[in-house]
Amino acid sequence: MNSQEWTQELKTIVGVPYVIEDPVLLDSYGTDGYTLEKARPRAVVLPADREQLSSVIGCLYAAGIPYVARGAGTSLSGGAIPLDRAVVVHLSRMHQIRSVDWYNRVAYCEPGVVNRRLSDALVSKGYYYAPDPSSQQACTLGGNVAENSGGPHCLKYGVTLNHIRQLEVVWPYGEIGILGSLADYAAPVDFRSLMVGSEGMLGIVSGIWARIMELPEERATTMALFDDVSDASHAVSAIIAAGVIPAALELMDRLAIEAVERGVYRVGYPLDVAAVLLIEVDGPGPEVQAEQEIIADILKTCGAREIRVPLSSAERELWWANRKTAFGAMGLLAPRYYVQDGVIPRARLPEALDTIGRIAKEYGIRIANVFHAGDGNLHPLLLYDDQDEEMVRRVRQAGSDILRMCLDFGGSITGEHGVGLEKMEELRWQMSDAAIEAQWALKRACDPKQLANPKKVLPVGSTCVAEVSWNETENNLL
Amino acid sequence: MTSTEALEDLAREASARRRPLLARGNQRRSASDLHDVIWRSIWEEPQVEPMAEDLLVTASAGVTITHLNAVLQPYGQWIPYQSPDGIDDTLGAVLGMGLDSIWRAGYGSLPDRVVALKVWTPALGTFDLGAKVVKNVAGFNLLRLFLGSRATFGIVLEATLKVSPIPRAQARWVWTQTLDQTPQTLERLLRPGKSWAYVLGQGTPENYAVWAEWHGYPAMVEQLAHSLGPMTTTDLTPNAVGPAITGAIPRSHLPQWAREAGTRMLLEWQTGWFWLPVDDGQEDAWIAKVRALGGIAVATHGDRMHMKGVDASTSALVSRLKAQLDPQGILGAWDE
Numbered sequence: 042m043n044s045q046e047w048t049q050e051l052k053t054i055v056g057v058p059y060v061i062e063d064p065v066l067l068d069s070y071g072t073d074g075y076t077l078e079k080a081r082p083r084a085v086v087l088p089a090d091r092e093q094l095s096s097v098i099g100c101l102y103a104a105g106i107p108y109v110a111r112g113a114g115t116s117l118s119g120g121a122i123p124l125d126r127a128v129v130v131h132l133s134r135m136h137q138i139r140s141v142d143w144y145n146r147v148a149y150c151e152p153g154v155v156n157r158r159l160s161d162a163l164v165s166k167g168y169y170y171a172p173d174p175s176s177q178q179a180c181t182l183g184g185n186v187a188e189n190s191g192g193p194h195c196l197k198y199g200v201t202l203n204h205i206r207q208l209e210v211v212w213p214y215g216e217i218g219i220l221g222s223l224a225d226y227a228a229p230v231d232f233r234s235l236m237v238g239s240e241g242m243l244g245i246v247s248g249i250w251a252r253i254m255e256l257p258e259e260r261a262t263t264m265a266l267f268d269d270v271s272d273a274s275h276a277v278s279a280i281i282a283a284g285v286i287p288a289a290l291e292l293m294d295r296l297a298i299e300a301v302e303r304g305v306y307r308v309g310y311p312l313d314v315a316a317v318l319l320i321e322v323d324g325p326g327p328e329v330q331a332e333q334e335i336i337a338d339i340l341k342t343c344g345a346r347e348i349r350v351p352l353s354s355a356e357r358e359l360w361w362a363n364r365k366t367a368f369g370a371m372g373l374l375a376p377r378y379y380v381q382d383g384v385i386p387r388a389r390l391p392e393a394l395d396t397i398g399r400i401a402k403e404y405g406i407r408i409a410n411v412f413h414a415g416d417g418n419l420h421p422l423l424l425y426d427d428q429d430e431e432m433v434r435r436v437r438q439a440g441s442d443i444l445r446m447c448l449d450f451g452g453s454i455t456g457e458h459g460v461g462l463e464k465m466e467e468l469r470w471q472m473s474d475a476a477i478e479a480q481w482a483l484k485r486a487c488d489p490k491q492l493a494n495p496k497k498v499l500p501v502g503s504t505c506v507a508e509v510s511w512n513e514t515e516n517n518l519l
Numbered sequence: 520m521t522s523t524e525a526l527e528d529l530a531r532e533a534s535a536r537r538r539p540l541l542a543r544g545n546q547r548r549s550a551s552d553l554h555d556v557i558w559r560s561i562w563e564e565p566q567v568e569p570m571a572e573d574l575l576v577t578a579s580a581g582v583t584i585t586h587l588n589a590v591l592q593p594y595g596q597w598i599p600y601q602s603p604d605g606i607d608d609t610l611g612a613v614l615g616m617g618l619d620s621i622w623r624a625g626y627g628s629l630p631d632r633v634v635a636l637k638v639w640t641p642a643l644g645t646f647d648l649g650a651k652v653v654k655n656v657a658g659f660n661l662l663r664l665f666l667g668s669r670a671t672f673g674i675v676l677e678a679t680l681k682v683s684p685i686p687r688a689q690a691r692w693v694w695t696q697t698l699d700q701t702p703q704t705l706e707r708l709l710r711p712g713k714s715w716a717y718v719l720g721q722g723t724p725e726n727y728a729v730w731a732e733w734h735g736y737p738a739m740v741e742q743l744a745h746s747l748g749p750m751t752t753t754d755l756t757p758n759a760v761g762p763a764i765t766g767a768i769p770r771s772h773l774p775q776w777a778r779e780a781g782t783r784m785l786l787e788w789q790t791g792w793f794w795l796p797v798d799d800g801q802e803d804a805w806i807a808k809v810r811a812l813g814g815i816a817v818a819t820h821g822d823r824m825h826m827k828g829v830d831a832s833t834s835a836l837v838s839r840l841k842a843q844l845d846p847q848g849i850l851g852a853w854d855e
Contacts, residue, residue, distance in 0.1 A: 144771045167711070189656045202660065203631050218832050224814040225790050226767035227630050227667055229617060229824045230837050234630070234663035238656050257712025282572050284595060284684025324712040331687075331736035384652045388572035416654045417573075453655040460657055471657050475646035479844065480659050482642075486839035498658060 042104040044083075051086050051128075054096045059134070061085035070111065070129045074176075075119035075463055076377065076427075077437070082109075082123035089134045090151075091209065091217060091247035098245065099215030101128060107495040110245045112153060112184030115176040117380050118461030120188065120240050125495040130245065132183055138162055139248075145223050147206055147250045152183025156190075159251065168253045171198040174457070175365045186246050189238030191457035193289040193364065194321070196415040198254070200457065202237045209248030210236055213488040223250060235483065240459050241494040243487040257323035260288070261333050262357045265318040265345040266311065270294050270410075273316035274390035276343035277414040280320070281387055283339060285332050289321040290415030294394070296374070297367055297409040297422070304370035306362040314346070318414070319364055367411040368422065375407070375424035381440045382458035383447035387417040396446050397421050403442075404435040418456035419447070445470070460498040469500050526639055526674065533849045534641060540849045566677070569594055575634065575651060577679040580611025596682040599626040599716075603785050603794040604819070605757035611675045617667025617817050618765060621755070624789035625716030625734055632680040636662045640673035640844045651679045664840070667817065669824045671837075671851035672844045686734035689716070690743065693731075693751045698724040698777055705788050708747075718788045719755065724778060729788075730755060758785065762799045766809055766816030767791040776812055780805075794819070803827055822851060 042050075052060045061067060062084050072079035083106070088094040101108050107127040114121050123129050136153035141163070148159060148170065156177040160169040173192035174180055180190070186208065191200045198204075207221040221233030236243055267273040273292055280290065293301065298310050298317060310317060318340070322332040340348050351357040371378040385393045394410060397419075401408040412420040421443055425436045444454045444467050454460070454467045468477065480499055484491065533540040566579040567587055571594040578587050585607045588597045599622035602608055608618065614636075619629045635649035648662040649655055665675055694704065701720055708718060708731055716734040720727055730751075733743055744750060768776045768791040776793070777786055784795040791814070797805050802818040806825050809816035818825060826834060841848070 142771070145769050189660065191654060195654075199627070199631060200654065200656075203627070212832065216832055218830065222813055222815050223769040224767040225623075225628070226619070226792070226815040227617060227628070227663070228815050229667045229669070229817055229826065230671075230833070230840075231630070231663045231667060232833065232836065234660055238660045243659070255709075255711040258710060259712070278572055281574060284687075286574075286684075325710045325735075325739055325742075327738035327742050328713060328735050331738055384650065384654050386570065386573045386575075386652055413654075417652055418654050451650075452652045453650040453657050455657050456652075456654040457656055464657070468657055471650065473646050475643040476648055476661075477658075479640065479643055479646065479648070480661055482840060482843035483659055483661060483664070486836055486843065489839075 047100055047104040047106060048084060050100045051097060055086055055088050055093050059087040073114040073116040073121040075117055078119055078122055078462055080122050080124055082129040083126045085129040085131055087131045087134050094247050095211045095215050095217050097130060098211050102214050102492060107492045109494045110241045112181035113179045115180040116461060117458040118463040120459055120461035122462055127495055146253050147223055148253050150182050150249045150251060152181060152246050152249060154182045156180050156182060156185060163253055167256050169256055170251055171254055172201045172204055175368060182249050183246050186237050186249060187241045188459045193291050193413060196290055197286050197288045202234060204252045205237055206252055207250035208233050208236055208246050210244040211247050212244045213493045240461060240498050242484060242498055259326045259329040260323040261329050262321045262351055262360060263336060264349040264360060265340045266314045266347040267316040268346050270316040270394055271391045272344040273318050274394055276318060276340055277390055278388050279339045279343055280336055283335055285335055287320050287415060288323045291319040291364055292412055292414035293317045293367060294410040296407060297411040300370040300374050300409060301363050301367050303373040304366055306359055306366055308360060308363045319360060371409060371422050371424060377425050377427045379423040379436050379440060381421045381443050382455050383419050383444050383452060384456040385417045385447050385450040385452040389450045393419060397443060400439050400442050404439040406436055406439055462497055465500045530641055534847055574682050575679055576682050577677060578610050579677050580609060580675050582610050583607045591682055595685050597685050598680060599683055600629060603758045604760045606760060610678055614666050614678055615670055615675050619792060621717045621719060621787060623792045624714045624787055626683055630666045633662060633666060633678055634681060635679035636665060636675055637677035638665050638673040638675055641849055642844050642846055653681060669822050669851055671824050672840060688737040688740045689732060689734045690740045690750045691730060691732040692747050693753055694729050696727055698727040701727060701729060701788060704729055714789050720786045720788055723782050758796055761796055762802060763794055763796045763819040764802055764805050764816045765794045765819050766814055768812050768814035772812045
């Protein structure tokens with residue numbers, strides 16, 4: 042099938058307006074939240090439903106054309122960048138919440154549903170969807186499934202994987218399959234769990250049955266201000282070690298505070314404060330009160346300079362809006378920022394923050410820290426000017442050093458942003474050749490022609506050298 | 520010689536002779552249990568490495584849950600697993616067979632606790648998956664392939680799991696009522712924002728016992744006692760050891776399933792988790808009934824992975840994976 046034939050077939054399937062070939066428009070699909078790379082797709086196709094999606098994938102499979110699924114394009118690891126001139130399969134037209142099964146506590150959604158929209162649709166009935174990535178105003182459930190996204194409130198309730206009951210998937214050869222069930226139990230071969238976090242490399246999710254939860258009876262948020270970031274991180278470890286698992290436990294350091302206080306959602310932090318901890322507990326009233334007391338005692342013991350509780354729900358919302366817009370607020374400090382994502386054992390937070398400080402000095406860059414402290418998930422924000430090539434080089438190297446540190450501490454190179462295009466080489470640092478080859482085994486079983494999201498996640502292993510050429514990939518980068 | 524080296528020797532021999540290799544646990548779940556080539560090989564003591572500050576523990580597959588919890592107890596931590604038939608399972612058996620326990624509602628599922636595995640496969644030898652931290656999305660979620668698949672693709676040698684703090688207070692209530700009254704009882708018990716540790720039911724439709732246990736803080740237990748009346752100290756009676764199936768049913772089908780499955784079934788009403796003793800050889804028939812209700816079930820004994828009724832596409836995927844990870848087919852068994 043030549044290029045004209047398969048594009049014509051795509052137009053027949055989805056309609057002419059929904060196949061984009063204009064180079065200017067194509068370039069807008071060339072990147073995502075990972076701004077260090079971009080590539081132009083050969084086309085963009087927008088299916089309206091699972092039948093069209095299945096036909097589109099069947100057509101591309103028959104023609105041997107690579108493709109990449111795209112939600113809102115908020116991936117921070119380059120997951121949606123179309124390498125190999127892949128066709129972008131944009132799922133924005135599949136954005137319906139199809140039904141809510143209140144008895145089984147499951148919402149059946151198309152992949153293009155925006156994360157926040159699901160909770161907004163449920164709140165009047167007293168329910169919500171727990172995973173809340175900071176990009177939840179824009180990111181889609183399909184993208185969340187692909188990346189196994191987390192968020193501030195995943196400490197207690199788990200990440201996306203823990204909230205997906207069943208998936209409908211279009212396999213790379215165009216067939217539609219159902220993975221999992223509405224029952225809360227894993228199948229003997231748990232393809233549902235394998236699909237979550239597979240970064241669009243094993244198939245494209247066309248339907249999601251997401252677990253919904255009742256809003257807690259009570260919710261209590263505490264803010265603690267510290268003069269020393271090390272004291273704040275000790276407090277994090279102490280809270281967890283005391284057996285309290287808050288719903289959220291977030292930390293911002295001085296530079297991050299400077300940024301958010303310049304943003305829209307100003308809290309009014311004292312400018313000389315070194316760190317802010319936001320701690321939220323929820324549940325039945327007596328349990329919430331008991332946990333709040335334990336947390337307050339720990340915060341005092343760990344040297345908190347000030348402990349605040351919100352005077353209204355509006356104030357609580359302001360605190361969270363301030364925290365969740367922290368990444369964007371970095372734009373007020375520098376022309377660009379590079380978000381890193383690594384995980385360390387919680388108990389090593391103080392050492393990790395010291396090391397990041399040393400790395401910032403060594404490379405002569407500013408690094409802000411805004412992160413999910415409760416689960417050891419660091420998000421150093423490396424500020425830079427993209428007009429300064431030398432600075433870009435230093436930022437890349439500093440990011441790499443931070444990931445080395447995470448692994449040296451026994452952690453991981455990514456907690457929630459995924460490997461994507463960004464961390465393929467670093468995956469080698471974390472995994473043995475055998476472990477990577479086992480991952481390739483899964484990839485080959487699901488996607489024999491290796492068309493789904495090519496040249497992502499898995500570095501080329503010893504048995505796969507012939508299959509992927511890095512030079513070819515680099516040539517495709519604009 | 521380490522246990523892993525011993526396993527690799529066994530595997531080489533099995534491969535050369537083209538004979539199956541079975542991983543065995545403590546052999547309490549019939550003659551062909553999983554996963555304790557490691558401990559039973561006696562070259563090593565059972566290994567448990569608590570990471571108390573991080574609420575994690577790493578243990579070798581042959582460690583029993585009782586032993587694991589005894590090591591964790593001084594740290595005020597535990598792995599909430601208790602088999603209804605009273606068998607003290609090895610960690611490898613629980614994970615490899617895809618079992619779960621009565622604590623599922625209050626503490627989440629056992630697979631969700633697993634953050635890292637050391638596995639052995641015939642094609643690739645020994646390797647680590649996941650990371651010993653509470654959050655990690657590096658690469659595919661491949662460790663899930665080895666949970667519940669009964670050593671079909673590889674043998675679990677070691678696992679790192681999230682542990683839970685031992686609750687500061689716990690209390691149990693029991694009521695006897697009719698089966699039809701149970702959904703209303705459940706509605707009365709549920710508290711938004713936190714599940715009960717369990718709400719279990721068992722008995723005849725006319726004489727149906729409901730046990731509810733709360734784990735949390737003393738103030739909450741006091742409040743519950745005020746509204747629910749006196750607590751009980753009666754323990755759950757373990758089911759007899761023998762063939763059974765376990766799994767979960769969607770909540771919407773629970774009353775129907777409770778009637779259909781009969782009086783021996785232990786049913787957790789918040790999650791739909793159940794444990795159902797069945798007659799020997801009847802596992803497949805009961806698993807099919809569960810699937811017909813939209814649920815998932817596995818046998819609690821034996822090393823065979825029950826795949827009957829699975830669609831052709833999934834079955835083909837399993838075969839392709841098996842061909843890559845165990846090309847000579849020396850591990851496990853499943854009905855194609």
